[in-house]
Amino acid sequence: MYDMTARQRALDLYASGLTFSQVSRATGISRFSIRQWASRAAPSPRMTIECPARDSRLDPSRPQADYAYLLGLYLGDGCISEGRRRVFALRIACCDAWPGLILECERAISAVMPHNRVSRVHAPGCTSVVSTSKHWPCLFPQHGPGPKHLRPIRLTPWQQEIVDAHPWEFLRGLIHSDGCRITNWTTRTVGGVKKRYEYPRYFFTNTSTDIIGLFTATLDAVGVQWKPASRSNGGFNISIARKDSVALMDAHIGPKY
Structure with a gap:
């Protein structure tokens, strides 16, 4: 892969009257590549894109x-x-x-x-x-x-x-891949009456301890509180259930759609 500067120099040398072989020796670029570029009016962006x-x-x-x-x-x-x-x-x-x-x-x-x-x-x-x-x-x-x-x-x-500059985008990608936002529920007896309460929470599940570490470290950086949750079939589960932390996640990530 050659950048645009190298390609243009080779084309300029060829346009000056040098042969493909002479341009190749001068630039270190193969004759095949120079011939391809010269046969096209302009190299396509797909062919000339540099490593990002x-x-x-x-x-x-x-x-x-x-x-x-x-x-x-x-x-x-x-x-x-x-x-x-x-x-x-x-x-x-x-x-x-x-x-x-x-x-x-x-x-x-x-x-x-x-x-x-x-x-x-x-x-x-x-x-x-x-x-x-x-x-x-x-x-x-x-x-x-x-x-x-x-x-x-x-x-x-x-x-x-x-990631440090864009932590929420990184977390959003992780949640969109291996996470979810769900609504949990529980019951409490108040005044002799059993009532049902619902509350949202986020989960992230992965089998790599390193990826879990990247996720939780980024949560720490943005002030989201989390805790590990049990998982019966292996892997690691991270739960985010505190009201203020869920509100933060909702503001920047939200449920999948």
């Missing part, structure tokens, strides 16, 4: 808030798989019960990688939002072989800076 994660930071032209949200979705229900010619597919699995989530996922992917097509792959009860690029592992260095809960999941310094 360079110099240990996210390219400032990419919206950091959308990236924080997409990072939460990826850590919850996302995966990256390698195809031919080292082109990688990002897949975010979304439940069909939440069409708004599917739209939000598509919007975030398009904002972070605007020159790449976003498509849907349907399965019973589920839709995977998919986009291919050579640079998805650069954007999500947590990618690796095997399930996430079987390998360390750590944020790079530049990712942590984005």
